[in-house]
Amino acid sequence: MNMAAMANPLRTNDAPKDNALRPEPAAAPDAKLRVAGLNFYYGAAHVLHDVSLEIPPNKVTALIGPSGCGKSTFLRTLNRMSDTVRNARATGAVTLDGEDVMAMDVVQLRRRVGMVFQKSNPFPKSIFDNVAYGPRLSGHMRKPALEEAVERSLRRAAIWDEVKDHLQESAYALSGGQQQRLCIARALAVDPEVLLLDEPCSALDPIATAKIEELLFTLKDNCTLVIVTHNMQQAARVAEFTGFFLLGKLIEFDKTEVIFKRPSRKETEDYITGRFG
Amino acid sequence: MTGTDIAAPAVPPAHAAGSARLRGFLRRLRAGDLVAHTITLAFAASILLITVLLVMELWGKSGLSRTKFGWGFFTGSTWDPVAGDFGALPFVYGTLITSFLSLLLSVPVGLGAAIFLSEMAPPRISDSLTFVIELLAAVPSVIYGLLGVFFLVPLMRQYVEPALVKSFGYLPLFRGPVYGVGVLTSSVVLAIMILPFIVSISREALMSVPREQREAALAVGATRWESTWQAVVPFARLGIIGSVFLALARALGETMAVTMVIGNDPRINPSLLAPGYSIAAVIANEFTEASSDLHLSALVELGLVLFLLTMVINAFARLLILTTTRKGTAQS
């Protein structure tokens, strides 16, 4: 195992990594999201094979793997965005706090499990209206409560100071990194229990990326985060747990440290050390 | 923990794919969605309803005439409301001759303009000029008729047609008295009316020709024109032909401008200077004054003919245009 091949190992910051104190995830009864035997098909194509894992609460879980390995598809089954594709089919069980995700009302599911996309997609509305969109859907919010919710979300997304004087301006006036943080704020505005992030920084420059990564640390106190990334160093920086996908299968899932320093599977080791992908 | 381990299931067993999907579908069709889905579906279906009604009414109301004349309707050349004898030939002739003549006049000019706009003009100028040309399509038919009656007809009568008679009067095409109104004038008006369609669509067809086609010709030493005429235009020929058919369909159905300058004479005359009649024009003129059920039915049968004619030609045109744009984008 060639650790020298891996640049920029685990980030050091004030938030202590207390993984050693936590019990093994496999036995944790309080896994936020539990997936068992998930198979996913686009028409005839068998895209995900028998995936099982447990997402621990209030942690950042990263999903890594080469392009096309199915990690984004997997992510999208968690909030059933996969339903929007016509020939999509899923078998197996996905549960959120023990509740079957497939049987749940999908609108309710998506309020509990939010998503941030690869390319920021703010609506052609004002910054305020973007963030207020989610809360407005449930209908019964008065203006002061709405404004409070918007401010709270923008603060959580670490963008409040930059936009507080421009709330009525179009979201498209923001830079790429700001738009993505706006999308995070928008997703947070409905107070989701889980936030799914699908390669959120892939279209951003390093500074914008760093801002978002910093953000993730503060978010996990109130939220469970699952992030798909093709950037291994990012996974090492931000996530406590990491899952490695290859060709639609979950090869290995463990604490990030273990995945990067002592992977049990050869495929994992090959990917980590850069032999492919 | 590896992917092959399955955690102790505290969850219900796997759902069959089908019922999960059905439940999901039903759940998706919550109250709001169901209403939206149904209302919009109803309105989309209204298009189908209108078309069905159209065919039904055209077929139904022409029944009297169809049963009386059968196929003879298309060979008969008398149109006599008093005697109850109706033959479509003069109108079919008039419609076809004016339309084809208008194509003859406008296709060269239209194609020329399209080539200029696509190959020569810088993009901004090309877009602005195309916008202006497309505005021509927004001019109402009756305005063309107005200009036809008061500007073109006198012009034809006083200058153009006498000149034609002088130079080509030995041909049966240009024989006879000069009225100003007639098949030729009508064709000229139609030509101007269909020009924007030929220009606009041909231009797009030409613009969708991939760069490599032009460059291949230039690379072996062709001039710009040679590359355009010998490589680009042939490549886009389906789209150009499509535009011609589309223009033809428009010309066939044109009513007001033609009615105002064709002379409204239901006779077949080989001379282009003679007055004639078109299907749309006779319907426009006689519908409200139809003297009998048979008369009305004959007019509706003419409408049915026009409908079928334009439908077939339009469908063909669209097929051609679609093929070109797909070919262009597939190869580029």
Add this chain to the structure above:
Amino acid sequence: MIWRRFVNAFMFALTGVCTMLTVSVLFFILGYLIYQGGRSLSWDFFTKLPAPVGETGGGMANAIVGSGKLLLITILLGVPVGFLGGVYLAEFSGAAFASVVRYTADLLNGVPSIVIGILAYALVVVRAKQFSTFAGGFALSMMVIPITLRSTEQFLRAVPNTLREGALALGASKSRAVVTVIIPAAMRGILTGTILGVARVAGETAPLLFTAFGNRYWSPGWFQPTASLPMMVYTYAISAYEDWHRQAWAAGLVLLSMMLVANIAARLILSPKGVQRA
């Protein structure tokens, strides 16, 4: 070689001539109408009823109002049907049904307007046993429905899928996402298409010939025959009266101006300067 170069220059010059010829037609039409029609435009034209046949003077107030009423029916009846149908095709429909509807809409678009007039005659005039504003509006609505449907569908489809996903991921149901995000995002284009479609049918005469029919007086309500601007142009132009010819020019100028304004305004809406807001 010199010959080929000559041909090159000559042919391209020729195509330039073709272009100028085509472009100049519009300006010629406009100029001629302004010249002829401008002289005949007067306050009377807009406010007075037509004078008795044979007398000079009078105006086209009833035709202007008539056209207005016809347009109102078209906007209230035809536009929503086309719009909602387009929403269905773009957002809810399966592929097979959508292509059938699309094909039919294109077919309907290509039907000559006089044949649509026959349909409106058969459905409305025959049953009511009289010509009416409503019959005319009905005919125009049937013409505007396929136009509006196709353009609505086209602009809705052009909205990037990422916006749809963004709304759904926030817990919006499909229909709410469509109403609150997608339609507003496509609004500019839809508006343009609608204005262009309505403008196009507003200038049609043929379908009105045996539906609205015409009227030399005011047309009360919606179920009497009514005058309309395009029909007045037609009737007056082919008449024998000099005064009527003058008025036909004036009416033609008004009609053309409205068309051009609508078309130019619609295009301007479609390509604004600056950032788009919904």
